[in-house]
Amino acid sequence: MRQTQGSTPQMKGRAPQLVTLRTMVKEMFMHTRSQWGLLMLGAISVIAISVLEFMIPQLTKHIIDRIIPAKRFYALLETGGLIVLAGLLLGAFNFGSSYVMTLVSQKAIFQLRNKLYKHTLSLDLTFFDRNRTGDLMARLTGDVNQLQELVSADSLSILADMITFMAIVGYLFYTDWKLALLTLITLPFLFVTSRFFSLRIKRAYRTVRQISAELNNSLQDTLSGIRMVKSFASEDKEAVEFAKWSEQHRTATVSASRLSAIFAPIINWLNLIGMAVVLLFGSWQIMHNRMTVGEIIAYLAYLRLLQAPIRSFSRLITKLQQSAAAFERIQEVLEVVPRVCDKEDAIVLPPVQGDIVFDDVGFAYEEGRPILENFHLRLRRNQTTALVGSSGSGKSTIAYLIARLYDVQRGDIYIDGHPLTDVTMKSLRQQMGIVSQEVILLNGTIRENIAYGKPEATAEEIQAAAVAANAHEFITAFPQGYETSIGERGVKLSGGQKQRLSIARAFLTNPRILILDEATAALDTESEQHIQRALSLLLPGRTCLVIAHRLSTIQSADQIVVLEHGQIMELGNHETLLRQKGRYKALYDMQFPAKSIY
Numbered sequence: 001m002r003q004t005q006g007s008t009p010q011m012k013g014r015a016p017q018l019v020t021l022r023t024m025v026k027e028m029f030m031h032t033r034s035q036w037g038l039l040m041l042g043a044i045s046v047i048a049i050s051v052l053e054f055m056i057p058q059l060t061k062h063i064i065d066r067i068i069p070a071k072r073f074y075a076l077l078e079t080g081g082l083i084v085l086a087g088l089l090l091g092a093f094n095f096g097s098s099y100v101m102t103l104v105s106q107k108a109i110f111q112l113r114n115k116l117y118k119h120t121l122s123l124d125l126t127f128f129d130r131n132r133t134g135d136l137m138a139r140l141t142g143d144v145n146q147l148q149e150l151v152s153a154d155s156l157s158i159l160a161d162m163i164t165f166m167a168i169v170g171y172l173f174y175t176d177w178k179l180a181l182l183t184l185i186t187l188p189f190l191f192v193t194s195r196f197f198s199l200r201i202k203r204a205y206r207t208v209r210q211i212s213a214e215l216n217n218s219l220q221d222t223l224s225g226i227r228m229v230k231s232f233a234s235e236d237k238e239a240v241e242f243a244k245w246s247e248q249h250r251t252a253t254v255s256a257s258r259l260s261a262i263f264a265p266i267i268n269w270l271n272l273i274g275m276a277v278v279l280l281f282g283s284w285q286i287m288h289n290r291m292t293v294g295e296i297i298a299y300l301a302y303l304r305l306l307q308a309p310i311r312s313f314s315r316l317i318t319k320l321q322q323s324a325a326a327f328e329r330i331q332e333v334l335e336v337v338p339r340v341c342d343k344e345d346a347i348v349l350p351p352v353q354g355d356i357v358f359d360d361v362g363f364a365y366e367e368g369r370p371i372l373e374n375f376h377l378r379l380r381r382n383q384t385t386a387l388v389g390s391s392g393s394g395k396s397t398i399a400y401l402i403a404r405l406y407d408v409q410r411g412d413i414y415i416d417g418h419p420l421t422d423v424t425m426k427s428l429r430q431q432m433g434i435v436s437q438e439v440i441l442l443n444g445t446i447r448e449n450i451a452y453g454k455p456e457a458t459a460e461e462i463q464a465a466a467v468a469a470n471a472h473e474f475i476t477a478f479p480q481g482y483e484t485s486i487g488e489r490g491v492k493l494s495g496g497q498k499q500r501l502s503i504a505r506a507f508l509t510n511p512r513i514l515i516l517d518e519a520t521a522a523l524d525t526e527s528e529q530h531i532q533r534a535l536s537l538l539l540p541g542r543t544c545l546v547i548a549h550r551l552s553t554i555q556s557a558d559q560i561v562v563l564e565h566g567q568i569m570e571l572g573n574h575e576t577l578l579r580q581k582g583r584y585k586a587l588y589d590m591q592f593p594a595k596s597i598y
């Protein structure tokens with residue numbers, strides 16, 4: 001089922017769909033077909049293995065039936081030498097096949113993981129709003145790893161096993177068809193047992209993979225929110241929560257393993273019955289001089305060889321079911337079609353002037369809960385537009401829509417006369433800078449973090465951006481200056497320092513359109529002043545959208561938009577809005593009671 005526009009790009013909780021093994025094998029084949037040479041080498045090795053395995057009992061039979069009765073000591077040495085040589089070759093081909101198949105499987109997994117990661121990154125924010133990070137991480141790591149089992153020497157040896165199987169069955173019928181029929185009597189039972197277990201094993205492993213993802217989610221939430229956990233002293237509560245998932249994981253794994261564990265002995269037992277039948281019937285034949293001892297020994301050896309393919313078929317079934325469960329989870333992500341994507345004929349947005357128009361825009365994150373309706377707004381080039389309004393009124397949403405992080409459902413947003421949907425997202429976002437309250441810093445140096453949007457920037461450009469953002473001073477106060485490591489493993493920066501780094505990032509890319517989303521909201525007055533100074537250099541000559549709760553930061557804006565429930569209540573500059581004595585003035589009086597002048 002492909003998820004398209006209008007459907008919810010959420011995967012968790014979907015009924016497990018029956019992805020056929022065929023799709024999985026096809027996908028894996030696609031990733032291995034470029035390595036035909038290696039695959040052939042692997043196949044030749046496993047065929048050589050089965051030929052050698054077929055030969056060894058023949059040599060044994062030759063010794064027992066021919067060489068021993070004739071007392072040919074020299075021939076005994078010769079045949080013994082041949083057995084040793086065959087054993088050596090067997091070892092060499094075994095090594096060759098597993099090494100070659102590791103090369104093939106690792107490349108296939110590498111390609112699949114990269115494809116999945118690239119696809120995940122191409123999905124829009126709605127997808128990430130609704131799917132949890134831990135679950136996605138589990139799909140990208142554990143589930144992909146599980147598939148590597150599928151492309152292994154073990155799986156390829158199925159090919160050799162099939163050849164061995166057919167050769168042996170042919171030989172058995174050739175030597176004694178009655179005995180052969182008796183031997184194969186257990187086959188239908190083996191088939192029915194395999195079918196019975198395979199479906200159940202797959203279901204059990206799917207549950208295990210789902211619970212692994214929940215375990216990951218739980219870990220991710222707690223570790224990334226460790227400050228909150230500690231400040232509420234809820235370590236014990238989190239540990240109990242984690243233990244709950246851990247316990248579920250344990251139970252699910254035990255029941256999946258139990259199924260596999262029951263499956264294998266049942267197969268072994270059926271095989272043993274086959275052996276017993278051969279032994280009894282064969283001994284009876286020997287007693288009546290209708291078979292030689294060498295023949296029965298070779299027969300039993302072949303029977304064991306026959307059981308190896310049957311055992312590996314049953315192992316393969318378990319492996320196929322485990323992989324299918326993991327593959328279903330990977331397919332679920334691969335099948336999600338991004339809602340926000342470039343049109344086929346999208347143009348590269350030329351260098352922009354910066355006129356942005358919302359024309360009769362309607363937008364909702366979720367059906368039936370409109371955030372903007374019949375919304376009109378114009379942001380003029382080189383001017384600063386400020387958005388104010390109560391929490392939840394839709395200010396950030398407007399910013400997201402300009403950056404096309406979401407698509408509108410009605411109307412259009414134009415940039416210099418181009419509908420946003422007509423231009424490539426890359427060319428749009430490259431001309432846009434966003435500084436938000438929540439600054440994301442990556443593990444790396446200060447220099448790398450400032451240069452995130454322009455990795456090719458020179459040291460001089462980076463320093464100039466830091467100076468303009470009022471950040472150079474605190475950066476050079478660190479012993480390692482711009483090479484100081486920040487992020488999880490590096491030094492910790494204050495909120496104001498982080499904010500100045502993000503302003504430096506914006507300076508460096510020199511965007512024509514700048515969005516400041518509550519950039520100073522979380523700061524104390526001194527930090528705010530630092531940042532205001534940095535922003536006063538950044539804003540001029542660009543089209544700016546400033547979202548602010550603190551009205552002190554937007555008084556000089558060219559136009560101020562007062563928003564409530566997605567509707568524009570008032571529009572004008574600071575003075576005109578104060579004179580209107582409406583919502584803006586009420587907000588202003590609340591924040592600056594002593595300054596009320598009009």
Ligand SMILES: Nc1ncnc2c1ncn2[C@@H]1O[C@H](COP(=O)(O)OP(=O)(O)OP(=O)(O)O)[C@@H](O)[C@H]1O
Nearest residue numbers: 129365366371389390391392393394395396397398
């Ligand atoms: N990803 C989302 N999925 C669903 N609803 C959302 C999402 N983001 C925001 N909303 C809803 O959209 C409405 C507008 O949110 P928005 O963040 O634009 O408001 P805001 O004016 O920026 O608020 P604040 O000043 O608190 O940041 C709110 O009702 C919010 O619950």
